Amino acid sequence: MLTSRLGTLCRTGLLALSFSVLSIGASQAGVCVGNCGNSNAADGVVTTPPSGSLYSWISTNGGVGGAGQLSGIGGTNGTSYTTDVFAATAGQELEYYFNYITSDGSGFADYAWVQLLDNADNLVATLLTARTQPDGSIIPGFGLPAIDATLTPPSVPIIDAPAVWSALGSSSGLCFNGVGQGCGYTGWVLSNYVIASTGLYKLVFGVTNWSDQGWDSGLAFSGLTIDGKPIENEIPLPAAFPLFLAGVASLGLFRRRRKQIA
Numbered sequence: 001m002l003t004s005r006l007g008t009l010c011r012t013g014l015l016a017l018s019f020s021v022l023s024i025g026a027s028q029a030g031v032c033v034g035n036c037g038n039s040n041a042a043d044g045v046v047t048t049p050p051s052g053s054l055y056s057w058i059s060t061n062g063g064v065g066g067a068g069q070l071s072g073i074g075g076t077n078g079t080s081y082t083t084d085v086f087a088a089t090a091g092q093e094l095e096y097y098f099n100y101i102t103s104d105g106s107g108f109a110d111y112a113w114v115q116l117l118d119n120a121d122n123l124v125a126t127l128l129t130a131r132t133q134p135d136g137s138i139i140p141g142f143g144l145p146a147i148d149a150t151l152t153p154p155s156v157p158i159i160d161a162p163a164v165w166s167a168l169g170s171s172s173g174l175c176f177n178g179v180g181q182g183c184g185y186t187g188w189v190l191s192n193y194v195i196a197s198t199g200l201y202k203l204v205f206g207v208t209n210w211s212d213q214g215w216d217s218g219l220a221f222s223g224l225t226i227d228g229k230p231i232e233n234e235i236p237l238p239a240a241f242p243l244f245l246a247g248v249a250s251l252g253l254f255r256r257r258r259k260q261i262a
Contacts, residue, residue, distance in 0.1 A: 038056050044172065060110065060213075064078070081205045085119055085202050088201055089198045090198045095190065096221055096224045098188070100218075103168055103172070107177075109142070118201055133158070162175050163175065
């Protein structure tokens with residue numbers, strides 16, 4: 001209820017915070033810019049992930065202008081999600097599953113990506129770049145950085161099908177230029193990366209529209225683990241939230257005092 005209320009306040013502008021709580025197979029907090037969510041049920045072309053029923057997602061539908069883009073690549077509107085900081089030791093394996101879904105087609109090459117950053121926001125590794133194209137493996141995406149992760153399966157073409165998925169909003173079930181032109185989904189793909197140095201890290205997930213703001217795309221992801229163990233964190237409140245609660249409490253106290261005086 002609390003996180004739902006916070007999301008409503010953020011979207012309506014009543015609370016000036018870019019904050020959203022997501023779960024990634026465990027109690028994981030993070031920051032969303034754009035349109036993020038969770039699901040625990042199969043939804044169109046997004047089936048139940050191998051890691052369990054729960055998955056998180058980001059979508060260009062309802063995205064923010066300039067969000068979800070790779071530096072130097074560009075785009076129009078999109079969404080990014082940054083996990084909370086987690087600890088990892090050299091030699092440990094970072095794994096998660098993803099499914100890239102797009103209603104767009106050739107000529108409008110939407111893309112998604114995942115990067116591993118250190119606690120100072122320095123780039124450590126690019127784990128995913130996926131980009132809409134009619135045939136062949138869409139990973140790494142053309143014109144995008146190569147990836148440092150190992151994928152299973154190693155070749156990931158688009159599965160041609162209308163992109164039926166509720167996170168795409170009004171684009172769900174649509175295919176720009178028809179099936180066979182790049183729209184569809186990848187299905188669940190396993191990403192594996194071996195941590196090189198002991199330290200504190202965070203993951204950033206992004207997706208953006210390209211050349212237009214329609215025919216949306218998204219990325220579902222699930223099962224974030226280090227050496228098979230879920231990354232777990234307490235869900236923190238945003239830094240400004242205690243001030244917000246104090247303001248609400250003060251307003252209520254002020255109103256009660258006015259009522260008593262009256």
